[in-house]
Every structure is written in structure tokens, then in C-alpha cells.
Amino acid sequence: MKHMRITAAHQSITFSRRMLLLGGAQVAVGGLLIGRMGYLSIAQNEKYQLLSESNRVQLIPVPPRRGWIIDRNGKPIAINRASFRVDIIPQQLEKDRDVVSEVARLLALNEDDVERIRRELSESRGFQPVSVADNVSYDKYAAVTVRLPDLPGVQANRGYSRYYPDGPAVAHLLGYVGTANAKEYEAEKKNPLLIIPGFKIGKQGLEKSLEQHLRGTPGGQRVEVTARGKLVKELDPKPDRSGQTVQLTIDQGLQQYAARRMGDQSGALVAMDVASGDMLAFVSMPAFDPNSFSEGIGRTEWKMLSQDDHIPLLNKVAQGLYPSGSTIKPAMALAFLEQGIDPKRRVVCNGGYQIGNRYFRCDAVHGSMDMRSAVERSCNTYFWATGLITDPEKTTEMVNYLGYGEEFDLPLPTQRFGTMPSPKWLAKKYERKWQGYDSANTSIGQGYVLINPMQLAVMPARLAAGKLLQPRLLTADRRKPPPDLNVDPAHLAIVRDAMTAVVNERGTAVASKLPLDGVQMAGKTGTAQVFRLGERGHQGTWALRDHALFIAFAPADKPRYAIGCLIEHGGFGASAAAPIVRDSMTYLFDKQKAFEALDPLEKQWGGTLAERNARQLAAFKAASQATKPG
């Protein structure tokens, strides 16, 4: 019993002690809970309030209006037109119903469009709407709207669509807009703006590179919604902000004129202001109609464009590379002068020149030539001979300095800038020593020489201004005044004088004198062999004919404008490219005279550019219909 009593007391003490421990633990847990709650609701209150608000308030985004693109005089070249559109949300489609053909019947869509919609529906990612039709007429829009309850997945919306008044003339300069694809959506970290029906982003050209300026900021209707997406009430809307207007240095009139003047030929023309470096025209023809791309292009039109051997889908200005041909000669002449060649030094042209064991044939037997007459008459022999007695490394350096082979700082998504070969370049690229024939080829712009049409304008502009001009496309793009060219001004004068002789005396382009009083054009023709050096193909198969080139500036005495032009497989530079430059240059001084030259030509070709394009598409459609079975 004694033992028991001690143990009972011991047990009671243990119980009290453990009760105290338990009570203490409970108080501690209570304190922890109050502390934790205080931490959440005081210290982190701000963070959680924000999160709660972002739960509560959702934005139904309204896409911003895309900024306009205007030319140097404020003329709009890319604008927005109010439009009605119809979309399909693939996710909301009912499986066993052919909504597409019902909508197609309502909108009177053709087979092409239906095919495109079905293709896009099969490629689409569920939530992303597929455009059924843009720019729907009000009647058709209304017809769809009243039947919406019967058409699950179909949406009828009002919006804006991009419109390019000049159509193909600005296609390669501006590019086009289109619905963002999955890759672009991922690249922008799933920006919800990109998947709003009807929202378009720049896909090519300036529309692509200026995207962030043109886009603007989306606004929207702020709404309170439940977690399941049910709308509870509407809050005050957030206004959207339109994209900025971007002004280009382009002259819309000249751009349009040059595009029309090119007719059905495949080529490129770039015009520059000699004082500022402003690019006045940036034309690559033939071209697609950016308006059809912005609306979602039909399959037939796409097929027509991609099958055309004049490659209307290629931006020849920024991405086309061509041998420069004889247009390199003014730059060569300046390089020779800078290396101490006497302009009076004479070379006798017997119709060709022997280099090593190869005989290079000149276009004609020119006789005794000095520098001026060699440029004027485009005598290759003179340049072959002089190229051999000068340093090819230094020569190339000068030509490159004048713009050939140079990459320009322009807002273009892609730019191929070609090659100006030199002994160092050759050793590195092909691991072989520079030979005499390399000098010969380079001095007449053949061989490894590759240039783009922008360089065709920059080079005469730099020669004319005597300054290291940099081309620019945006008026907002402020540039430091260009420094003087690091050459003897007297040498420049010799080259300009020779180029003036090309057009105005006994030169290769005398047929392309400006039809203006007191304004003379200076220039240089070029005929670049496509097929094989030594075999001149002025006629025959189109694809084997030479490229025709012409570079020019005017007025010859006080230069204001420079133009470079290339016509693919045009034959002689003098006959294919020079007249286009002449008329485009005329436009800059006297619009009326320029149109007097264009009108008879267009009559001969069968209508304006727009008319001919429409006819071509119709013909292609008819042809592809005819070949379809059934």
C-alpha cells in the first residue's frame, strides 16, 4: 500500500506536468495561427489585394487600331478601313455539323476560300479563331448575325482591316499584315492580344520591322467575372491607344510611278535624295497585292504568285543579288584616280585584251581610250588594262567605300548585301591567290561581284554628293550630317563629268536624255551576264538574257536625286533600264511630262498595273479551273 501511494502521487504530478505542457503547446499553436494570419493580412496584404483584384477583374481586350504609314508629304500609304468580319472558333464547333459550308453559302464564298478555311481549321490550335471572311459587306454581315444562334462557333465582328491604297507598288516596301501564327504567339510569351479575332501583326517588310511602333496598346471592357467565367457586372472600360503613325522618306507618287513604269518586267528601282540620303522610292516588281494577303490570301492567287518566274514574292531591293556589270565603272575610275592613274593615260582597244592565256573580248573596237571616254563608251579593255596595273585590294576598298557590298542600317527584316571581292577575301573564302583575270572580272563588275539594288542608288548618290551618305527610310530617324568622301574633289569632278557624257554626249545612254530644259542627267549603264562570261545573250530565252542596269543622278551639275535600277534579263542596260530611270527622274522634276511618257506605254501593255493584275489573276483562275478534273 505504501508503495502504491507514492506512485499515485507521482502519477498525479506527471499528469499536472503534462497538462501544463499540453496547455503550453496549445497556446503556442494559437499564437502561431494568429501570427500567421497577421503576417498574411498585414505584411502581405498589398500583394494579396492585388492578386484578389486580378482574380476579380478581367479584361475583354479590344485590339488597338494599327498606326498609319504615311509618305514624306503626309500621304497615307497604309491605313485602316472599317470592316465587318466573320470568324470561327474551332473549339466551339459542333463535331457532326458542317458549319463551314453553311457560312460559306451565307457569305457566297468561293471554293478557294472554303478550302483555305478548312485547311486553317485543321491546323489551328483550338482557341485561336480562324478567319472566315474579312471585309464582308453589311448585308452579308447582317445575314450571318441573325443566324448566329444556329451557328455554334461562328462569330460576326466589326473591326478594322489594313488597306494599302497603292497595292502591289508598295508590297515589298511595306510587306503585309496577317494573323499571328503559333510560333509568333509563343515568341511573344503568349500575349493574349495576338489571338483576338481580326488582330493582325506585321509579317513582312516595314509592317514587320516597325511592328512595335504601329501596334499600339489594347484597351478593353473591364468586367467582373466568376472563376467559371460567368460575367457578373461590367466595370468602366479601359481605353485603347492606337499605334503611332510612322512617316517614311518615300515619295508615294514616285513609288507608284516607278512601279507602273516598270510594266511587266521583273526588276527593282531605288531612288535617293542626294542631300539627305532619304530613300524616295523602293520598288520591287512584279509584286503581290498586300491587300489580298491582309485579308487572307486565296489558294489560286498564292499558287499564281509562287509559280511566276518573275518571282513576285521576292523583295528584289533588299534580297535580290546581281552582278553589277559596268555600273561599277565610275567607282573603278575613282579608285584608279586615287591610286595615281593619270586620267589622260590612254589604252588602245582592239576589241579585246589578252590576260595570261585567256583573251577577253570587248563589246566593240573602241580605239584609243582615256578614262573619260572609257566610262562614256563603257570600254572594258581600258578597265581590264588599268585594273592590272593598280592594287586590287585598294581598288575594292574604294568601290566598297562607295557602297557596293555594304550593309545599310535600315529597318528591313532581311537584307542581303552581296560581295565586293578582294585578294584578302578570295584567300579567305576560296583559299586561292588573286589572279589577273580576277582583277579583270572585278573591274567590269562580273565574277564574284554581287550587289543589291539599294547599292545601285547609294553609289551614284555618294559620287554626286561627294559625301558618305547613308540611306534612310524613316523621317524620325535622325542622322548626323554625312562626312565628305575621303577623296580628291578634283577626281570626283572627273568621274561626274564622264557620267554626264554617258547620257549627254556620245555615250551608251544618249537615248535616255531627260526631256527637260536645263536639267541633265548623269549616269552609267550596265549589262550583267547571267549565263556565261564571253557569250552575250541579248536575245533568246528570257531566263538566259543579261540583266540590264542603270545608275544615275540629276541634275548633273547640281545633283539632287540619284536612282539605281535593275531589270532582270532586260538585255542591254541602255535599252531596258535607262529609259525607266529617265522617266522616273523626269517625274521628280516634271510630273506631267513623266505621265506623257507613261500613258502610251500603258496603252500598249494593255491598261494600268491594277487592271493588268486583275486580268492576270482571272486568266490564271480560268486556266486552273480548266485543268481541274470535273
Place this chain on the structure above:
Amino acid sequence: MITSAIIPRPLARLPWRLIFLVAGIALFGLIVLYSAAGGSLQPWAMKQGIIFLFFLGVAVAMSWVKESTIKAVVFPLYAIILVMLIGVELLGFVGKGAQRWLDIGPIRIQPSEFMKPAIVLALARFYELVPVGEIRKWRAIWPALALLGVPALLILVQPDLGTCIMVVLCGVTVMFLAGLPMWIFLAPAGAIAIAAPIAYSMLHGYQRKRIDVFLDPESDPLGAGYHIAQSKIAIGSGGIWGKGFLHGSQSHLDYLPEGHTDFVFATMAEEWGLVGGVILILAFGAVIRWGMRVSANARTRFSQLAAAGLSAAIFFYVSINLMMVMGLAPVVGVPLPLVSFGGSAVMTVMLCIGLLMALERQQRTVSRPA
């Protein structure tokens, strides 16, 4: 205790302070449920109010039950509940799914709920029967482990992790207070630390995911972590004074899942803020303190252990739920007693309170003649 000539003696002898506290908590709960339903008595507040009043009556009625009666029925009751648990398990095996209920005619019985007070009473009775000198012997330990382990395992495999944890914690509390050697509690704590990864691998998919998400809620903000994330947003955005009655956006716009059941505290905190939360926690604290004092003043070993165990049950209910809601514990599905909508939690807590009142009355009546 209210003493007045006007009030009849049996009524006056009820522990009114406790009843007011419990009724106050329940009333606050009804107000929160009213708001959670978007300012409507339907579908929760009205039903919950009726259930509460019913079980309040049951609890008050229970307060007249004698301690000796409780002792007499403890083991038979425990046995019946155990048989029902096995029955549930068999039904679940037949039905190939989780089964927690027994459908007996018109009512559904969830035996695991009854097991919470039953395990406390059974262990308290067991340790009263163990002679004082034997308490540190093996034969004072293994029967208790069996009494606790068998139902705990049965509940765990239902699977109902929350209730299992509750039952184990209640039982362990009684064993702890009974004076078992300290190593009994420290050794398993160490063992759990080692065995946790093994237990983790045996958990059901959704249970395991809840623990994963608790350890790293950011890993799944839209899936299983959504509960904890939204609950913290509701509590944190309430601030000190709350957004005001009927103005909680998290609960009213359905961002807070289970805003009327397990996460009702977050619904409350969003509208009533830190102030409402602290008052609620203190009110629960006062109820638990009342129960612990019943234990401290108890004359018999049974009522000592039973009162402490029952108070602990209420404590574990509240603290596990709040830790879960505030992101301090994984989501294991323990409701907040008296506030969360649902009959079973109200029933369990009111049974505990009825038993506590019975034990407290016993103290007073026994003390008088002495």
C-alpha cells in the same frame, strides 16, 4: 453558472458561459455561410442552423448522463463503432471505391466521426483500469496501441487522412497524459522522421499530390495548389478589418474553392479581416480552456483523461483546419468545427461538448456531499 430565483434550478445549473461561447461561434458561422451563399439562408445557413440547434439540444441532454453510465458503455460503444468501420471497409471493397458512409435506412452514418470521442473515452477508461504501478509496463502500452491502431488503420485505408490524423492525435494525447514513459512518444517521432518517405510512397495519388503541393504550392498554381493559393489570397486581401460583410470577392466569385466547407475560415477572414479571425480563434481558445479546466478539476482518473482528450479533439480540429487554410499544413480535409457547413463535424464537436458538460456536472454534484 447563472444563479437566479427566476430561472428554474436545472436550467440555472447549466454551464451557460460555455453554451454562449459555442452558440456565439455557431452564430458567426451561420453569418459566414449566409454570405458564402451570396447573401442567402439557402442552401447552407438555414440547414446548418437547424443541425446546430438539434445537436445543442443533444449536448445539453447529455450533460445529465452520469460518469458511471459513460464508463459502463464505453467499451461496448467502441466495439460497435469498430464493427461499423469494418463494415464500411467491406462495402467499399465490394463497391470498388472510397467508402466512408453506412447507409442505414434513412440516415447515413460516418463511423469514423464517432471514433474521435470514442477513442478518447476508451483510452481514458483503459488507463483508469490500469493499476497505478503498472503504467510504465508493456502491458499498459500494447492494448492502448491496439485500441488506437486498429481504427486508425481502418480510417486511413478508407481513405480519410484527415480523420485518421485526428483520431491518432486524440489517442496519443490521452496516452501522453496517462503518464506513459516519455520515450514512447519521442521514439516514434524520430521514427516518423525516418519513415515519412516510405509512408509517402504508400499514399494515394491525390493525397500525395496534396503534400507535394503543400511543400511547393507554386508547382501547381492552377491544379491542386489552387486551393491553398486562393485561400491565402482571400485571407491576405482581407487585411485588418476585412472587405465587409457580403463584399468578399474571392468567395462570391467562386475563386475560393470549398468556401463554405473546409475553407470557410478564408471566406470569413476575407470579409471580417484579421479582427474577425482573432476573435474566432480566441473564442475557440476559450472553449478549449474550459474543457482543459474540467480536466484539471476532475476527481477521477477517467474524467481527467477524458476531459483533456475531448478538449484536445476540439483543439486539433481547429488548429489543423486553420493551419491548412493558412498554408501551414497540407490540405488534408479537416473542417472548422461549428463554422464549416456539414452535419458530421457539428455532431462530433457537440458530442465532445456534451460529454465535457456531463463530466463537469459530475464534478459539482460529487463535490457537494463531500
